[in-house]
Amino acid sequence: MEAKGSESSGGSENLPFRLVDQQSQTVLLRAEDILGFFVDPDQTPPDLVTFTGVQHLGTGRGKTEEAELQVVDRHGERIGAYYLGRVRAARSRTPDVNDERNPEVPYDFFGFTEEFPEAGRIWKRWAGAGPVESGEWARVPAGWQESWLHVVQTSWFTTGRRATRYRGGGTVELDGSLITGRDAFYCALGEAANGPRGYFGSNLDALFDCLRTARADGTAPFELVWREQAASRAALGADFTGQVLGLLGECGVTVRSD
Structure with missing residues (x-):
């Protein structure tokens, strides 16, 4: 179901974050950014989460028990979502978005945060991007990759896909040098x-789910051509690499190093 008042085309490229009341599907606000929600695991969560660059603010609803934070692309299509439950506006007055160019609107999320500090920047990048390119994840700083994987997984399931393989063909090529x-x-x-931006697991259990679901769907086992396997083995460690190879073999995947 689409949130009431959401843009279906155009006009959303600078407003990737929106807060929605799930029960009524009313958009409470749209904003350019959100501060204090994506945090470092060692960071003490802030008391308030702040939406910045708010250019749409719903009226008369400063509190809801069924809130969802949505990320939308430049066409207004939802690409990510976080169920928040109870939230409460913490503003002393309602900003006038007509008079204030980029008002800040604080909300109390009652301690709810996501421990992926770069996810907000990545979501903004995805929301305003043009055509998706191969190898994007490898071109961001190494410290962003955990957050990138989180965004991949969240977007994958938010947009209605499952833990399985969608691409056809019997060969998958993995570049171990990256x-x-x-x-x-x-x-x-x-x-x-x-x-x-495809997903095929984020840990060994999730990888097994993807392999098992593909098998249940009747998808033929693929051959994995793992290029530069020695280089990636050095980065991953022999034990983890062995676990991955064992799991792939158990699920009927032939692995060839190249």
Whole structure:
């Protein structure tokens, strides 16, 4: 169901974040950015989450028990979502979005945060981007890759896809030279199996779910051509690499190094 008052085309490229009352599907606000929601795991969560660059503010609803934070692309299509439950506006007055160019609107999320500090920047990048390109994840700083994987997984399921393989063809090519750690491995594997910004697991259990679901769907087992496997093994460690290879073999995937 589309939120009431949401843009279906155009006009959303600078407003990727919106707060929605799930029960009524009313848009409470649209904003350019959100501060204090995506945090470092070691960071003490702020008391308030602040929406900045608010250019739409609903009237008469400063509190809701069924809130959802949505991320939308420049066409107004939802690409990510977080169920928040209870939220409450913490403003002393209602900003006039006609008079204030970029008002800030604080909200109390009652301690709800996401421990992926770069996710907000990545969502903004995705929301305003043009055509999706291969290898985007490898061109961001290494410290962003955990957040990138989180955004990939969240977007994948928000947009109605499942933990399975969608791309056809019997061969998947994985570039091991780009793999610098486990997050990078899952980013690379998701792209190899399901295309740019594709998901194919974010840990071993999730990888098994993807392999098992594909098998249940009747998808033929694929051959994984793992290029530069020695380089990625050095980055991932022999134990983890062995677990991955064992899981792939258990699920009927033939692995060939190249």
